[in-house]
Amino acid sequence: MAGMLKDLLPVEELIRFYEEMVLCREFEESCAQQYAKGEITGFLHLYSGQEAVAVGCTAGLRQNDYILSAYRDHAQAIVRGVDPKRVMAELFGRSTGICKGKGGSMHLFAPELNFMGGYAIVGGQFPIATGLAWASQLREEDRVTACFFGDGAMNQGTFHESLNWARLWELPILFICENNFYGIGTGVHRASAQAALHRRTCGYDIPSEKVDGMDVIAVYQSTKRAAEWVRERQRPYFIEAVTYRFRGHSMADPAKYRSAAEHEIWKSRDPIPNLSRRLLEEGIVSQAQLDEIFERCTAQVEEAVKFAAESPWPEDSEIWEDIYV
Amino acid sequence: MSEMTYRDAINLALKEEMRRDQSVVIFGEDVALYEGAFKVTRGLLSEFGELRVRDCPISENTLVGVAVGAAMGGMRPVAELMTVNFALLAMDQIVNHMAKVRYMFGGQTVVPMVIRMPGGGGSQLGAQHSQSLESYFMHCPGMLIAYPATPADAKGLLKSAIRTDNPVVFLEHELLYNSKGEVPEDPEFLVPFGKAAILNEGTAVTLVGYGRMSILCLQAAHLLEKEGVSCEVVDLRTLYPLDTETFLGSVLKTGRAVVVEECWSAAGLGGDIASRIYERCFDTLLAPVRRISGLDVPMPYSRKIEKLCIPQLEGIVQGVRDLLNESY
Numbered sequence: 257m258a259g260m261l262k263d264l265l266p267v268e269e270l271i272r273f274y275e276e277m278v279l280c281r282e283f284e285e286s287c288a289q290q291y292a293k294g295e296i297t298g299f300l301h302l303y304s305g306q307e308a309v310a311v312g313c314t315a316g317l318r319q320n321d322y323i324l325s326a327y328r329d330h331a332q333a334i335v336r337g338v339d340p341k342r343v344m345a346e347l348f349g350r351s352t353g354i355c356k357g358k359g360g361s362m363h364l365f366a367p368e369l370n371f372m373g374g375y376a377i378v379g380g381q382f383p384i385a386t387g388l389a390w391a392s393q394l395r396e397e398d399r400v401t402a403c404f405f406g407d408g409a410m411n412q413g414t415f416h417e418s419l420n421w422a423r424l425w426e427l428p429i430l431f432i433c434e435n436n437f438y439g440i441g442t443g444v445h446r447a448s449a450q451a452a453l454h455r456r457t458c459g460y461d462i463p464s465e466k467v468d469g470m471d472v473i474a475v476y477q478s479t480k481r482a483a484e485w486v487r488e489r490q491r492p493y494f495i496e497a498v499t500y501r502f503r504g505h506s507m508a509d510p511a512k513y514r515s516a517a518e519h520e521i522w523k524s525r526d527p528i529p530n531l532s533r534r535l536l537e538e539g540i541v542s543q544a545q546l547d548e549i550f551e552r553c554t555a556q557v558e559e560a561v562k563f564a565a566e567s568p569w570p571e572d573s574e575i576w577e578d579i580y581v
Numbered sequence: 582m583s584e585m586t587y588r589d590a591i592n593l594a595l596k597e598e599m600r601r602d603q604s605v606v607i608f609g610e611d612v613a614l615y616e617g618a619f620k621v622t623r624g625l626l627s628e629f630g631e632l633r634v635r636d637c638p639i640s641e642n643t644l645v646g647v648a649v650g651a652a653m654g655g656m657r658p659v660a661e662l663m664t665v666n667f668a669l670l671a672m673d674q675i676v677n678h679m680a681k682v683r684y685m686f687g688g689q690t691v692v693p694m695v696i697r698m699p700g701g702g703g704s705q706l707g708a709q710h711s712q713s714l715e716s717y718f719m720h721c722p723g724m725l726i727a728y729p730a731t732p733a734d735a736k737g738l739l740k741s742a743i744r745t746d747n748p749v750v751f752l753e754h755e756l757l758y759n760s761k762g763e764v765p766e767d768p769e770f771l772v773p774f775g776k777a778a779i780l781n782e783g784t785a786v787t788l789v790g791y792g793r794m795s796i797l798c799l800q801a802a803h804l805l806e807k808e809g810v811s812c813e814v815v816d817l818r819t820l821y822p823l824d825t826e827t828f829l830g831s832v833l834k835t836g837r838a839v840v841v842e843e844c845w846s847a848a849g850l851g852g853d854i855a856s857r858i859y860e861r862c863f864d865t866l867l868a869p870v871r872r873i874s875g876l877d878v879p880m881p882y883s884r885k886i887e888k889l890c891i892p893q894l895e896g897i898v899q900g901v902r903d904l905l906n907e908s909y
Contacts, residue, residue, distance in 0.1 A: 579722055
């Protein structure tokens with residue numbers, strides 16, 4: 257994005273964006289270490305590389321707006337305000353986890369923060385987001401529902417059903433596609449007949465745009481504008497944020513379907529150094545300040561790991577709790 | 582009390598609950614303007630308006646998911662799937678979402694929703710529109726399941742379904758919509774989940790049924806009474822929670838059980854009920870538990886052979902006679 261950063265946003269906002277992205281990155285890299293140690297088990301899908309999307313979008317929304325995501329949901333939850341300690345404890349399967357250790361990595365949930373869940377069936381969140389948006393409209397809550405999903409989810413029937421439904425019922429939903437170019441190992445060009453994903457909403461008369469998902473400022477501005485459009489008109493809108501995951505689909509994936517050259521190109525567009533470089537160039541922060549932010553984030557992540565490791569396991573009796581009211 | 586049809590009893594339950602609670606909303610395919618494929622939602626649009634009674638596109642999976650989301654968002658949606666057969670298109674939202682979100686999110690949300698599903702066979706609708714899928718739902722924890730047999734239960738169970746904070750699969754038999762019965766007029770009349778009804782008291786054999794099968798069991802009991810055979814008829818009312826105590830208590834008294842299920846026998850709920858009876862009543866049984874089930878075939882269209890595939894009154898009567906003959 258051209259122009260001076262400090263003309264676009266207050267300095268403290270810019271620094272906050274940076275800090276949130278670093279926190280997410282360090283959290284995810286720590287998860288990888290804990291997975292290697294066997295402390296985190298099961299499926300683990302890391303967000304490294306996509307931080308600008310979670311941070312920029314969340315900043316463009318209001319706190320009372322709903323957020324739903326898929327299974328790559330740690331960063332979405334943390335940026336929304338979930339304590340990293342409770343996310344890490346969830347990944348460790350401990351009773352202090354945000355979902356008492358019953359959900360795991362893919363099923364974070366924090367209704368008091370309007371974080372309405374990570375869903376692990378691809379495309380499963382579309383209808384639920386549609387229903388939440390309907391409820392908030394009926395209850396006159398002045399709330400936008402932001403529904404995050406990957407490029408792969410756009411080939412599920414629920415995507416088409418829900419976009420049609422949301423437009424038909426005129427519901428306040430912001431659909432945000434995190435296009436990282438791969439549904440597990442299948443490239444978007446091998447899965448989508450129209451690989452310009454934002455163009456796929458024309459069949460439902462839903463306006464859309466594409467944004468550089470490696471640029472947190474651009475993502476923030478798009479989301480803020482789109483969310484206010486949705487709020488005012490009570491109609492759905494669609495953003496395609498073009499991004500990249502630096503790791504495989506999950507910890508089980510060495511990502512051999514991508515070339516080293518491709519990976520390097522995207523690494524050069526890493527949203528974190530891209531922002532820090534501009535912050536330094538414009539004299540908004542000093543290297544010492546950036547170092548301090550980094551230290552603060554790593555300390556927070558270490559604290560989260562310590563909290564998780566020292567937390568108790570769920571009681572056996574928990575098996576039978578929370579099925580029925 | 583007033584006499585009304587099963588259809589009107591459901592309609593009345595919907596109206597009463599919508600009048601009582603503004604958060605109750607109704608939606609589904611052709612439920613508003615068309616007033617329902619089976620006319621169960623007649624008069625709702627005109628009384629409650631299009632914000633609370635809404636037609637939707639033919640998108641069953643999203644239909645259920647919208648109900649899940651709306652319920653999580655503070656509403657009490659009552660969604661209609663035009664028939665239970667279409668639930669198969671929505672099994673992802675039913676099984677992976679509706680039944681799971683409360684648990685996998687550590688109890689931080691509730692899903693107070695009802696999916697009404699007309700179903701069952703016997704109307705010559707062919708293989709894709711005649712199914713009885715109750716065992717599919719029973720297999721999955723996380724939802725309540727009702728299958729009323731009488732108009733009074735249809736009203737009372739649906740009102741309970743709408744008021745509970747649990748998700749409910751509410752099964753209605755298409756051949757019962759015109760059946761009549763006495764229904765309490767009290768708007769606070771509720772039938773609790775997990776409490777079976779004894780439709781007929783007897784001493785020689787226990788007939789266990791649900792939905793339309795309970796009505797056939799009752800008719801069989803009346804016919805057998807003329808032959809001097811005393812049948813106790815247990816109508817399960819709800820398949821989850823399953824009131825095991827009532828049917829086990831009855832079998833402990835009679836020593837014989839016939840379980841009648843409209844669904845296929847393979848992995849059907851009748852096998853589950855039979856195994857519970859064997860586990861708890863083994864020493865009491867005077868004969869093996871007898872299952873009368875739908876045949877394990879896709880439903881044929883022709884009425885001559887369709888009826889062979891669904892439990893019939895004569896088959897239940899003969900099944901009881903056979904059971905008595907083979908008693909130890």
